[in-house]
Amino acid sequence: MNQVLLIEDEQNVADFIKIGLEEDGYKVFHAKDGFIAFEFLKKSSVSIVLLDILLPNINGLEICKKIRQDGFNELPILMLTALGSAENVVLGLDSGADDYLAKPFKLIELKARIRTLLRRKEYSSNAEPQNTYKFDDINLNDDTKEVSRAGTKVTLTSTEYRLLLMFMKNPLKVLSRTELLDEVWGINFDIGTNVVDVYVNYLRKKLQDKKVIHTVIGMGYVLKSE
Structure with a gap:
């Protein structure tokens, strides 16, 4: 049986979700704040987390970060919130x-x-x-999540890492902004922001070279040697 951890402070919303999911055979544990949720995660097996953003004490964004920092990297997290703007989607x-x-x-x-x-x-x-990828002098190990270039370790954020992994899996292929949004951010529509361009620039700086990720005007980006 799949166990759902629902982190939601509005009781009526929590009841609506809990009743609906339990009708389909899910087991639902309701936590009203992050502290209760963290204690539950320590001692229970959870299949998925449903997480509100506007919560007391610790907001949902910080809870999400802590869940990942605590090693729950493969645990699916679905955010539920009234903050539905493109900027808030990206933040989440x-x-x-x-x-x-x-x-x-x-x-x-x-x-x-x-x-x-x-x-x-x-x-x-x-x-x-495949767990290891190499392109030119860039090495990526998807088991350890470590990246190096010319033997020097490169420290990336989780988003920068996912973006590089997408390029490493598709060398020499032009990837559109829509493809990158879908694969890296999980957004399958144009949110009208330049988040892809911003993170490509972050990645270029971390790799200390603008010549490996090339801009293809009007089409997207491609990982290739000069």
């Missing part, structure tokens, strides 16, 4: 969330998002992916 995904659902939402959509994330988790755990 950058903090480590896997998906984002704006309130108000229909229960049928919530259930579909949960099923998708759980299928993705199951596929990831059963797959046998």
Whole structure:
């Protein structure tokens, strides 16, 4: 049975979600704040986290970051919040969330998002992916999440790492901004911001070379040697 950790301070919203999910056979534990949630995570097996952003004591973005910092890297996190602007979507995904659902939402959509994330988790755990990637003098180990260039360690944020991994998996292929948004940020639509361009520039600076990730005007970016 899949156990859901629901972190939500509005009791009526929590009751609505809990009743709806339990009808489909999920086991739901409701925590009203991050402190209760962290204690539950320490001693219980959780399949997915549903997380509100506007919470007392610790907001949802900080809770999400801490969950990832505590080593729950493969645990799906779906953010549920009234803050549905493009900027807030990006903030949520950058903090480590896997998906984002704006309130108000229909229960049928919530259930579909949960099923998708759980299928993705199951596929990831059963797959046998390539774990190391090399391009030019850049090395990436997807088991240890370590990156080096010319033998020197490169420290990346989680978003920068996912972006580089996408390029390393697709060398010499022009990747559009839409493809990068979908794969790295989990957004399958144009959110109207320059977040991709900003993070490509971050990555170029970390790699200390603007010549390895090239801009293809009007099309996107490509990882290639000069």
